[in-house]
Amino acid sequence: MTKNTNKAADFWVGCAMMVVSIIFFVSAWKMPDSPRGIGPGDYPMFVCVLLFILGLVQALRVLVTEKGIPGIDWQGVNKRFLLRAFIMFAATFLYYFLMRIIGFPITTMVYLFGSMMFFGYKNKIKAAIISVVFTLFVYLLFVRVFQVLLPSGFLI
Amino acid sequence: MLPELLNGLANVFHPMTFLLMVFGTIVGVVIGALPGLSGSTGIILLLPLVYQLDAATAIVMLCGLFCGSMYGGSIAAVLLNTPGTPSAAATMLxxxxxxxQGLAGKALGVSATSSFLGGLISSICLILIAPQLAKIALSFHAADYFALSLFGLTIMASTDKNIVKGLISGVFGLLISTVGIDAVAGLDRFTFGNYQLMRGFQLLSVLIGVFALSEVFVIVQKGGEREGTSQQQKVGRVLPSWVDFKGFALAAIVGAVIGVFIGIIPGTGGSISCFLAYNVAKKLSKHPEKFGHGALEGVAAPEASNNGTTGGALIPMLTLGVPGDVVTSVMLGALILIGVRPGPMLFVENPDIVYMIFAGMLIVQFIMLAAGLVCAKFSPKILKIHQTILMPIIAVLCIVGAYSNANNMFDVLIAILFGLLGFGMKKFGYPGAPLVLGLILGPIAEENLNRALVISDNNWSVFITSPISCIFLLLSAASIIYAIYTNIRDGRKEMAEKTA
Known part of the structure; x- marks a missing residue:
């Protein structure tokens, strides 16, 4: 990430913190008061005020030092690398989603094999063996030894 | 104290406990040796196993992992010129x-021996200092606990290069700790109609996301390539000779003492102490010119100091419930998950657990020395483990770990989302430790704030009139002011360098 992109991110994170703190503050404002001690909304409101101030300081600092809102330097961002992280996140999310339908063993084997290939591991046979053996090991360890029922689907 | 310690030693030598300590230490060495993974990731990966053990056994196993990972970091530092953990950064020099020079075995042997010395000295300090500090902490009232929580959070946030980013992370952690059923009034807060959020954000899911899954995404983004290549396939003789030992012993002892004191200060850790110890050892050395060119003292001092921080960091964590560094903040989370709440009451209610930790820390050092010397022999093989295989396996273990907390798929979803958040935080320089600490300390701060105000009949001056609370609040303010000052100073220095 270039310095400009980092500054832009700092500015927008500051703004996001202010928005989040306002949403939470309004929600906490509606909560009932307590005659003694603090009510359920008081402490979150205190935290929201702190977060708002910090978000404001962060955004203002960028505005003052950069003399305006810095733009994201897209040329300095390695899109291929960013895409890799996004694909891995999407694959993990898909793994989570499919595990509920297909079940732990099959989805884990496919996820492991697919991720190893995606990472660039060359030996497909070795990857397949590791995927199957590791999945079975984890499945048996958790189900038989730890007595944890791992998600099952229509296949297993 | 001695009978309790002997009882702790007897428990530690229970075959199963001892075996798990050995297991934890070896896992720690291996995890620490792999660049990108640290002790905190190791603790998270072992959590499903931790759930199955009794509290004391689980803790001593985690202590083994903590100490092992500190030493393990030196393996990659010596062989790859890249630190396995941030605490081993100075060891590379x-x-x-x-x-x-073909002396990798010697370097790893010095590292293992110095780590042992550092760990042993810090364990002795832990045993001597912690019970005394706990006695003082027993006199704390609600207002003091509230101030202590603020102190813990500010000190952790202010150690970051950018104080505002550290504080944003910590306060965001405090905010998400308020999600769920309110402990005082029983009202649901910020659930936005989602019944799953009534339980709040589960600590384990957040830990897994911020510290482990985010690391997988970061390494994927880098292409799964490891920095540096091993120079040696065989490491040669590992055990240092008596002459060598005499040469680096003083540096190791000095490093250990520095490590213990740095470790006690909340929010610091091995990454700071290792450079400090390195510089002090260089000044004390008879041959400072050899530093940077392969001086054994240059390996001994940072390694003794980073292992010295282990016992030091456990002191505030066990006695006050405030972690000394990132790994102890994850360890604190792990202890809470298995039903152990560190703090002065732990010394009153569960002295058996406390003394087993003390005994465990002592014995772990001997196990680490043996494991370290053996693992050093196999270290080129450890470094050959492909990240392309390791990272998907870690991702699966994270998912299973998040699920096994309460057999709930929603916790898995939270872990993945916090993994994405942690990835973003890492990319843009927001530290993860204050966020997790905010999540842990948030409910403690709220509960004690409420209790202090109820007892004092809504008199806010109670936080100033109580000397302990007042001291913690002043220390919090001082830590923030000092961090702002250093931020401004560094900024000016940077500007001056740019214009020059």
Whole structure:
């Protein structure tokens, strides 16, 4: 990430913190008061005020030092690398989603094999063996030894 | 104290406990040796196993992992010229030149021996200091606990290079700790109609996301490539000779003492102490010119100091419930998950657990020495483990770990989302430790704020009139002011360098 992109991110994170703190503050404002001690909304409101101030300081600092809102330097961002992280996140999310339908063993084997290939591991046979053996090991360890029922689907 | 300690030693030597300590230490060495993974990731990966054990056994196993990972970091530092953990950054300075001279085995042997010395001295300090500090902490009232929580959070946030980013992370952690059923009034807060959020954000899911899954995404983004290549396939003789030992013993002892004191200060850790110890050892050395070119003292001092921080960091964590560094903040989370709440009451209610930790820390050092010397022999093989295989396996273990907390798929979803958040935080320089600490300390702060105000009949001056609370609040303010000052000073220095 270039310095400009980092500054832009700092500015927008500051703004996001202010928005989040306002949403939470309004929600906490509606909560009932307590005659003694603090009510359920008081402490979150205190935290929201702190977060708002910090978000404001962060955004203002960028505005003052950069003399305006810095733009994201897209040329300095390695899109291929960013895409890799996004694909891995999407694959993990898909793994989570499919595990509920297909079940732990099959989805884990496919996820492991697919991720190893995606990472660039060359030996497909070795990857397949590791995927199957590791999945079975984890499945048996958790189900038989730890007595944890791992998600099952229509296949297993 | 001695009978309790002997009882702790007897428990530690229970075959199963001892075996798990050995297991934890070896896992720690291996995890620490792999660049990108640290002790905190190791603790998270072992959590499903931790759930199955009794509290004391689980803790001593985690202590083994903590100490093992500190030593393990030096393996990559010596062989790859890249630190396995941030705490081993200073070890590279002389470790890698030794490796280039064909003395990798010697460097790893010095590292293991110094780590042992550092760990042993810090364990003795832990045993001597912690019970005394706990006695003082027993006199704390609600207002003091509230101030202590603020102190813990501010000190952790202010150690970051950018104080505002550290504080944003910590306060965001405090905010998400308020999600769920309110402990005082029983009202649901910020659930936005989602019944799953009534339980709040589960600590384990957040830990897994911020510290482990985010690391997988970061390494994927880098292409799964490991920095540096091993220079040696065989490391040679590992055990240092008596002459060598006499040469680096003083540096190791000095490093250990520095490590213990740095470790006690909340929010610091091995990454700071290792450079400090390195510089002090260089000044004390008879041959300072050898530093940077393969001096054994240059390996001994940082390694003794980073292992010295282990016992030091456990002191505030066990006595006050405020972690000393990132790994102890994850360890604190792990202890809470298994039903152990560190703090002064732990010394009153569960002295057996406390003394087993003390005994465990002592014995772990001997196990670490043996494991370290053996693992050093196999270290080129450890470093050959492909990240392309390791990262998907870690991702699966994270998912299973998040699920096994309460057999709930929603916790898995939270872990993945916090993994994405942690990835973003890492990319843009927001530290993860204050966020997790905010999540842990948030409910403690709220509960004690409420209790202090109820007892004092809504008199806010109670936080100033109580001397302990007042001291913690002043220390919090001082830590923030000092961090702002250093931020401004560094900014000006940077500007001056740019214009020059």
């Amino acid at each position: 002389d470790g890698y030149p030794l490796c280039q």
